[in-house]
Every structure is written in C-alpha cells, then in structure tokens.
Amino acid sequence: MAEELEEQLYDKELLDELLEHHDIDQFREVFLALHIYEQGEYFTASDENKRSVIYQMLSPLEVAEFLEVTELENYDELFETMDAIYASQMLSEMSYDNAVDILNKLPKAKIASLLLMMDKEAAGEIKALLHYEEDTAGGLMTTEYISVSSLMTVNEAMLQLKEQAPSAETIYYIFVVNDRNQLAGVISLRDLIVAENDSYIEDVMNERVISVNVADDQEDVAMVVRDYDLLALPVVDYQNHLLGIITIDDIVDVIDEEASEDYSKLAGVSDIDSTDDSVFSTARKRLPWLAALTIMGMGTATILGSFQDTLEQVALLAAFIPIIGGMAGNSGTQSLAVVVRGISTGEIEGQSKFRLALREAGSGLLTGLCCAILLFIIICVVYKEPVLAGIVAFSLTIAMTVATLAGALVPIIMHRINIDPAVASGPFISTINDIISMLIYFGLATAFMSYLM
Amino acid sequence: MAEELEEQLYDKELLDELLEHHDIDQFREVFLALHIYEQGEYFTASDENKRSVIYQMLSPLEVAEFLEVTELENYDELFETMDAIYASQMLSEMSYDNAVDILNKLPKAKIASLLLMMDKEAAGEIKALLHYEEDTAGGLMTTEYISVSSLMTVNEAMLQLKEQAPSAETIYYIFVVNDRNQLAGVISLRDLIVAENDSYIEDVMNERVISVNVADDQEDVAMVVRDYDLLALPVVDYQNHLLGIITIDDIVDVIDEEASEDYSKLAGVSDIDSTDDSVFSTARKRLPWLAALTIMGMGTATILGSFQDTLEQVALLAAFIPIIGGMAGNSGTQSLAVVVRGISTGEIEGQSKFRLALREAGSGLLTGLCCAILLFIIICVVYKEPVLAGIVAFSLTIAMTVATLAGALVPIIMHRINIDPAVASGPFISTINDIISMLIYFGLATAFMSYLM
Numbered sequence: 079m080a081e082e083l084e085e086q087l088y089d090k091e092l093l094d095e096l097l098e099h100h101d102i103d104q105f106r107e108v109f110l111a112l113h114i115y116e117q118g119e120y121f122t123a124s125d126e127n128k129r130s131v132i133y134q135m136l137s138p139l140e141v142a143e144f145l146e147v148t149e150l151e152n153y154d155e156l157f158e159t160m161d162a163i164y165a166s167q168m169l170s171e172m173s174y175d176n177a178v179d180i181l182n183k184l185p186k187a188k189i190a191s192l193l194l195m196m197d198k199e200a201a202g203e204i205k206a207l208l209h210y211e212e213d214t215a216g217g218l219m220t221t222e223y224i225s226v227s228s229l230m231t232v233n234e235a236m237l238q239l240k241e242q243a244p245s246a247e248t249i250y251y252i253f254v255v256n257d258r259n260q261l262a263g264v265i266s267l268r269d270l271i272v273a274e275n276d277s278y279i280e281d282v283m284n285e286r287v288i289s290v291n292v293a294d295d296q297e298d299v300a301m302v303v304r305d306y307d308l309l310a311l312p313v314v315d316y317q318n319h320l321l322g323i324i325t326i327d328d329i330v331d332v333i334d335e336e337a338s339e340d341y342s343k344l345a346g347v348s349d350i351d352s353t354d355d356s357v358f359s360t361a362r363k364r365l366p367w368l369a370a371l372t373i374m375g376m377g378t379a380t381i382l383g384s385f386q387d388t389l390e391q392v393a394l395l396a397a398f399i400p401i402i403g404g405m406a407g408n409s410g411t412q413s414l415a416v417v418v419r420g421i422s423t424g425e426i427e428g429q430s431k432f433r434l435a436l437r438e439a440g441s442g443l444l445t446g447l448c449c450a451i452l453l454f455i456i457i458c459v460v461y462k463e464p465v466l467a468g469i470v471a472f473s474l475t476i477a478m479t480v481a482t483l484a485g486a487l488v489p490i491i492m493h494r495i496n497i498d499p500a501v502a503s504g505p506f507i508s509t510i511n512d513i514i515s516m517l518i519y520f521g522l523a524t525a526f527m528s529y530l531m
Numbered sequence: 532m533a534e535e536l537e538e539q540l541y542d543k544e545l546l547d548e549l550l551e552h553h554d555i556d557q558f559r560e561v562f563l564a565l566h567i568y569e570q571g572e573y574f575t576a577s578d579e580n581k582r583s584v585i586y587q588m589l590s591p592l593e594v595a596e597f598l599e600v601t602e603l604e605n606y607d608e609l610f611e612t613m614d615a616i617y618a619s620q621m622l623s624e625m626s627y628d629n630a631v632d633i634l635n636k637l638p639k640a641k642i643a644s645l646l647l648m649m650d651k652e653a654a655g656e657i658k659a660l661l662h663y664e665e666d667t668a669g670g671l672m673t674t675e676y677i678s679v680s681s682l683m684t685v686n687e688a689m690l691q692l693k694e695q696a697p698s699a700e701t702i703y704y705i706f707v708v709n710d711r712n713q714l715a716g717v718i719s720l721r722d723l724i725v726a727e728n729d730s731y732i733e734d735v736m737n738e739r740v741i742s743v744n745v746a747d748d749q750e751d752v753a754m755v756v757r758d759y760d761l762l763a764l765p766v767v768d769y770q771n772h773l774l775g776i777i778t779i780d781d782i783v784d785v786i787d788e789e790a791s792e793d794y795s796k797l798a799g800v801s802d803i804d805s806t807d808d809s810v811f812s813t814a815r816k817r818l819p820w821l822a823a824l825t826i827m828g829m830g831t832a833t834i835l836g837s838f839q840d841t842l843e844q845v846a847l848l849a850a851f852i853p854i855i856g857g858m859a860g861n862s863g864t865q866s867l868a869v870v871v872r873g874i875s876t877g878e879i880e881g882q883s884k885f886r887l888a889l890r891e892a893g894s895g896l897l898t899g900l901c902c903a904i905l906l907f908i909i910i911c912v913v914y915k916e917p918v919l920a921g922i923v924a925f926s927l928t929i930a931m932t933v934a935t936l937a938g939a940l941v942p943i944i945m946h947r948i949n950i951d952p953a954v955a956s957g958p959f960i961s962t963i964n965d966i967i968s969m970l971i972y973f974g975l976a977t978a979f980m981s982y983l984m
Contacts (some may be wrong), residue, residue: 084596113741115758147760243721243725265704271693283902304783306542307780317949333790336690345865345867356890361894361898364898365898368862368898369905372906375907378853379850380850390846393843396849396852401829401832404860404958405824411815415798416798437808440814441814445814453829456829504798505857
C-alpha cells in the first residue's frame with residue numbers, strides 16, 4: 079500500500095523532463111507542491127548532474143527543508159557537488175539537531191570550514207550541540223524549543239509563543255523555566271489555549287515534568303518517550319538547567335534503529351540496511367564474522383576428531399551429530415533472543431535476571447526431555463538400537479538444558495560488564511553450543527561404548 | 532537510567548500505606564499527582580485486593596485515564612473484580628480506540644454486556660470501531676478527531692476547535708472536510724494560530740493531505756507515519772470519507788510490536804514478550820516448534836544414516852559435519868534476516884527482489900570460497916589430508932552458496948504468495964540447510980571415496 083501511495087503522489091518523469099529543459103518555473107511549481115518526504119525521495123533518486131541543476135532551481139532553505147527528513151547514503155559526496163556557501167546557508171536553515179546529524183557524518187576539516195561560512199548564531203548553536211555523543215540525549219536534542227518564564231501570564235506566554243513559533247521544532251509543549259533557566263514545569267499548547275488569559279503560568283503549568291539528563295543513552299530516552307506517550311521531552315544538565323528538547327519523530331527513528339540493530343546482531347549481520355550494496359561489499363562486510371566462525375567451528379571438528387576411535391567403531395553415531403548440535407543451537411538462540419530483547423526494551427530489571435536464566439534452563443530441560451522422548455521412540459522404531467537411542471536422547475536433553483542456560487547467561491553477563499548484550503549473536507551462541515553438545519554426546523557415547531557394539 | 536527515573540518519581544511504600552489505612556484524601560492527593568504512566572505502573576503492581584480499594588477511591592474517569600496508557604497481562608481478570616457499571620462507565624471515558632483495544636481482549640458475551648450498560652453515544656462509536664480488524668488502519672484509529680468545514684473562516688474554526696478540544700485525541704492537526712464529509716485538506720494548529728482570523732480555511736489549508744485507507748495493514752500505516760513524520764494520520768474509506776485518525780503514540784507501539792515480531796520469528800520464539808512466564812508455560816509455548824524441528828532433524832539423520840558405509844570407511848569425515856552444517860546455517864540466517872527485514876521495512880521493492888536473491892547467492896559464493904580456503908589450509912596443516920581438505924572446502928563453498936540462496940528465496944516466495952515472510956524462521960532455514968549441506972558433503976565424499984582411502 080505504502081508503495082502504491084508514493085507512486086500515486088508524484089510524477090518522477092514529469093520532474094525529470096522539466097529538469098532536463100531547465101524549466102525553472104514549472105519545476106518549482108510541481109516540486110514544491112510535493113510533500114517534503116517525496117521531495118527527498120526524488121532528490122535521493124537523482125544523480126549528481128540532476129542534483130546540481132536542482133541546486134540552481136531551489137533556494138538553500140527549500141533544499142534544507144527536504145534534506146532534514148531524508149536519509150542519504152553518502153553525505154561526503156553531497157557536499158562535494160554543492161557550492162560551499164550554498165551548503166553552509168542550507169545547513170543554517172535546518173533544525174539544529176538535524177544539521178548536527180549531517181555534520182557528524184563529515185570529516186572534521188569539512189565541518190570546520192562549513193561552520194566558518196555559516197551565520198554566527200546558527201554556527202554557535204550547532205558547535206555547542208556537536209560536543210555531545212551521537213547516541214545520547216544530547217546528540218538527539220535540538221535547542222529550538224519554546225520556553226517561557228513561570229512568572230508570565232498566559233497572555234504574555236501566548237505572545238512569546240507566536241514570536242518564537244517560526245523557529246521552534248514543536249509548539250505543542252511549552253517548557254517553563256525559573257529565573258535561573260532551571261526547568262520548572264511544562265504546559266501543553268492545548269492547556270494554554272483553554273487557560274484564562276490573566277492567570278499566571280506557574281499556576282496553570284504542570285510541575286511534574288518528565289526530563290532526561292543530557293548524558294543519558296538514546297535507548298533509555300526512547301523508553302521514556304514511549305512509556306510516557308510524550309510528543310517532546312526536555313533535556314537538562316546535572317543542575318536541572320534546560321538545554322534542549324527531543325521530539326518524537328527522532329525517537330521513532332531511534333526505536334527503529336535499535337530494533338534493527340538487535341535483529342541484525344541476532345543473525346550475525348553487521349549492517350542490516352544494506353540491501354543496496356553490491357555482492358562484493360556485502361561479502362566483505364560478512365566475511366570477518368564468517369571467518370571467525372569457521373575458526374571456532376574448527377574447535378568442534380577437533381573435538382570430534384579426538385573421538386575418531388568411537389566414530390570408527392559405531393559410524394551411525396555420526397548421523398545424529400546435526401540434530402543434537404542443531405537443537406542445542408535452536409533452543410540456545412531462543413533463550414538468547416528473549417533475554418537480549420528483554421534487556422533492550424527494559425522489560426528485565428536488576429534482580430530477576432538470574433531467575434530468568436534459571437527459568438530458561440528449566441524450559442530447556444523440559445523441552446529437551448520431550449524432544450528426547452520423541453527422538454528415542456523414532457530411533458528405536460527406525461534403527462532398532464535402544465542403547466544408541468538412549469544415548470542420543472540423554473545427550474539431547476543435557477545439550478538443550480546447557481544451551482538454554484548459556485543462551486541466557488552470556489547476554490546477562492555481558493550486560494553486567496557493560497558490553498552490549500546483542501553482540502552475543504545467534505551464530506556465536508550456536509557455535510559455542512555445538513562444541514558443548516558434541517562433548518556431551520561423544521563423551522556419553524565413549525563411556526557407554528561397550529553397550530553399543 | 533529509565534529505571535532510576537521511575538524509582539525517583541513515585542513512592543510505592545507511601546501509596547501502599549495510605550491504601551491500607553483507607554486514607555482516601557491523602558491517597559488521592561499523592562496518586563493523582565503522579566504521571567498517568569506511573570499511576571498505571573502502580574496499578575499493574577497491585578494485587579486484586581489493593582485494586583478493589585483503588586476503585587473505591589478513584590472515579591471511573593480517573594481509572595480510565597491511566598488504564599489507557601497501561602498494558603495489562605490479563606483484562607479478563609480486571610473486569611471480574613471490577614463492578615460492571617463502574618467498568619462500563621470507565622470504558623466510555625476512554626479514547627474510543629483504546630476502549631476498543633481492551634474490549635477486543637474480552638470474550639464476546641462480556642463485550643455485549645459492557646456495551647449495554649455504557650452511555651449510548653460511546654457505545655455506538657465503540658461498536659462501529661469493533662468491526663475493524665485489529666491490525667488494520669481501522670483497528671488503530673479513533674473517531675475523536677477535530678474536523679472543520681473548508682468553508683469556515685479561521686476564526687470559526689478556532690471556536691469549533693475550542694469546543695471539540697476536550698474530547699479530541701489530538702488538537703494539533705485539524706482535518707478539513709467538504710460538505711459530503713470527504714477529506715479535503717489538513718491544517719496544523721500551528722498554521723491556524725498564525726493565519727489571519729478572517730481568511731477562509733480552504734485558502735490556508737494544505738490540500739496535499741496524506742491519508743490511509745481503513746483496510747490498510749498496520750505495518751504500511753506505520754511506514755507512512757514514519758516516512759512523512761506525521762503526528763496524526765487521517766483514515767478514509769474508498770470514497771475518501773473521513774472515518775477517523777491514527778495518532779503517533781499508537782504508531783510507536785506498532786513499530787515496536789512489528790520489530791519484536793520479526794525478531795522473535797528469526798529466533799523461532801512465538802512470543803517474545805514473555806519474560807514473566809513460568810517455566811512450564813515457556814516450555815509449552817516453545818515445544819511445538821522444537822518438536823517439529825526434531826522431526827525435520829531426523830531427515831538429516833536419515834540422510835547421514837544412508838551414507839553409513841562412507842562413514843565407516845572414513846570416520847574423520849564426521850568431524851566436519853558440524854562446521855559445514857553450521858556455516859550453511861549461519862550464512863543462510865544472514866540472508867534470511869536481510870531479506871525479511873528489508874521486506875517488512877519496505878526497503879525492498881517489486882523488481883529488485885530477484886536481483887537481491889542473486890546478490891545473496893553471490894555473496895554466499897564469495898564468502899564460502901574464502902572460508903573454504905581458510906579451512907583447506909587448516910585441515911592440510913593439522914590432519915595432512917589434502918583430499919579430505921579439498922572435499923570439505925568444496926562442500927563448504929557449495930553449501931554456503933545454496934544456503935544464502937535458500938535464505939533469500941524462501942521469504943521472497945512466501946511474500947509473493949502472501950504469507951508473512953517472517954514465518955520462515957532462522958531455525959527452519961538452518962534445518963533445511965543442514966539437510967542440503969549434508970547431501971552435498973557426503974555426496975561428494977562418496978564420489979571421491981577412492982582418493983580418500
């Protein structure tokens with residue numbers, strides 16, 4: 079549906095044609111009537127030549143408007159084809175937080191030269207924001223918010239709002255500060271509209287304002303916005319001075335990004351947003367990880383190699399290697415996923431983690447037992463080898479129990495020692511579980527060798 | 532951080548104490564000063580006895596306010612302890628979309644009896660919304676929006692806004708309809724505030740309003756809201772009549788939910804939000820899936836069993852079963868993840884899918900070759916068996932190529948025939964790839980048997 083909708087809404091061929099004929103008036107009329115998201119889509123799909131014509135036809139402000147909501151693959155390239163003065167004007171027309179996001183993708187020298195050409199005020203605000211880490215509240219916030227003093231009347235606040243509105247990122251929350259610029263409260267535009275004109279802001283504002291610290295991690299910030307259903311969230315320093323605000327559109331992107339990150343890591347892919355890459359760059363991205371797994375896999379091979387005598391005597395043992403290793407991998411990945419996602423959505427709190435690991439192991443034991451009974455029956459029926467069936471079934475039970483425990487404990491321990499638990503990817507856990515389950519299986523088989531022959 | 536923040540913000544012990552002493556005035560003062568999210572947190576943590584005291588102390592409206600933003604485990608239980616008249620009053624005080632979400636979780640008979648006791652207007656609106664599928668635009672929308680006629684002046688619209696504001700879900704977008712209630716445009720409160728009082732709405736409104744159809748899937752709706760950075764999105768029927776709106780807070784939940792769904796399926800877990808479950812219910816949820824995989828795994832065992840002669844002659848072959856099967860599983864899961872996520876975020880369009888599958892296979896071939904060379908060298912050095920090393924390396928290359936192709940093609944085909952591609956989970960693909968890779972490996976080994984001995 080979404081795709082159809084986009085196709086209906088803009089006529090790429092017409093724009094291409096107007097661009098080719100340098101028909102400025104017509105191009106501007108058609109292009110500027112589009113939603114900025116569609117303008118961005120058209121721009122993204124254009125090559126360098128088309129883009130340089132677009133710069134001639136549109137003002138820096140007009141380009142800034144759609145670039146703010148567009149994610150480009152390569153910003154370096156963008157600023158190489160764009161005139162430097164044009165570029166710096168364009169950046170100063172953007173919301174500061176978006177300008178900072180773009181600048182953060184450029185080399186240091188380029189940033190400095192662009193800031194030099196920018197107007198003083200914007201350059202100052204942007205420089206201040208550039209200091210914050212990208213994935214913290216400071217990196218997400220903008221300084222373009224509306225704030226009023228708690229001592230103003232509703233009427234005075236309304237006048238200030240109308241004045242500040244053109245440059246504000248949102249006008250739907252008005253933040254209230256005291257005389258030392260400390261966050262004192264918040265009032266929604268909705269409440270401001272229905273309030274009496276001559277009441278004081280401090281009497282109508284909501285004093286229980288939710289805020290985050292400038293150094294807070296973006297994942298925690300996203301949780302606050304989601305849980306409290308906020309459209310904008312104020313950011314303060316350690317002395318509660320109001321520094322900026324974070325708006326919900328940026329939070330939607332953070333949630334998307336964090337979920338994709340967890341997902342990619344579960345699959346052992348470094349960068350999920352890469353469907354446009356070539357074969358070679360895809361292969362190059364995945365190779366380090368796959369090569370590491372190959373070397374880890376040699377560990378499993380070495381263990382099995384050391385049981386060569388056992389294997390030579392009962393070759394049928396080999397037939398059940400994939401099922402035991404695979405089931406340990408599957409149930410370990412299930413535990414891993416539940417724990418990693420639980421940690422990153424904040425569902426799992428401090429004390430319950432150890433209990434969760436035990437629950438996972440318990441569930442591994444129960445499901446392992448059931449699958450083992452199933453397997454025991456099948457092997458007895460098909461191969462008529464009850465001792466072999468018993469060894470396979472027993473190994474499966476232990477392997478699945480250990481695998482679920484490992485799948486849960488590894489991310490919990492990583493989280494405890496401040497490593498992102500999502501780094502413990504599915505393939506990593508599966509390979510670890512391969513090694514453990516083969517030790518169990520062949521250890522048991524070797525011990526009960528005499529009964530097998 | 533988020534956890535700390537919540538702890539700072541409300542004093543559970545104090546509330547418990549006030550509740551125990553039936554101190555209505557004090558409890559109301561402390562409780563109602565909390566943010567509704569915290570009120571919900573406190574309510575969720577309370578047992579049935581405490582809850583029944585809470586109902587005595589708070590009005591249905593006050594309970595409705597926090598229940599709207601709270602996700603409970605069990606709504607059935609909630610309505611069993613709550614007086615039926617109180618419950619129906621509470622539901623009619625909620626936003627219609629949230630009331631519908633809650634009712635949808637109850638048995639049919641219970642819904643009917645609650646609707647009967649509700650006030651007529653709310654019951655009518657809620658009944659109409661109950662007809663829509665939960666995961667469509669219709670299921671997400673609410674009818675509490677502000678709409679004005681295109682023929683009104685800005686001043687008239689402002690008056691209408693003030694009148695409708697108390698019951699509206701958002702007042703920041705005002706939707707404009709023509710005389711047949713068809714969606715004609717939109718104007719933001721921001722633009723309305725800065726517009727001249729006596730201009731006509733049709734002259735100041737934005738005619739290029741983005742809307743979705745009532746039957747559209749919630750995943751597509753979420754993409755539109757995210758891409759266009761909207762705070763609210765109008766929902767229309769096939770004749771473009773305005774039916775309701777969807778607000779961004781509901782979209783944040785949808786994005787969260789859909790990402791969790793893809794993630795759980797990749798790991799082969801049916802329900803990721805289950806960290807509170809007991810061992811038994813966790814095991815029961817996962818067992819069907821694990822049992823199915825066990826039976827599929829017997830397929831691999833049967834194939835290996837049929838190569839028993841080969842295995843008996845060269846037992847060392849068995850040592851490389853886990854590494855070949857595992858690497859095929861790993862690279863297949865990578866392809867699966869890229870394609871599934873690409874489809875569900877809308878990044879992959881119609882034509883490029885086949886090319887994407889080829890790219891995945893190409894990347895499988897390249898990475899397979901590199902890992903195979905690595906493995907070849909290791910095996911030659913460690914075991915001094917160049918023929919075995921050659922067979923293992925060659926099998927690995929083919930297995931990884933086929934696995935990536937399968938990992939990409941399975942979800943693409945499922946999407947084509949309208950099955951949710953995420954159903955093709957990681958464990959499923961891994962097991963398929965186990966079978967394929969074992970056929971390749973032992974097929975090759977059997978063919979080159981004479982060189983191995």
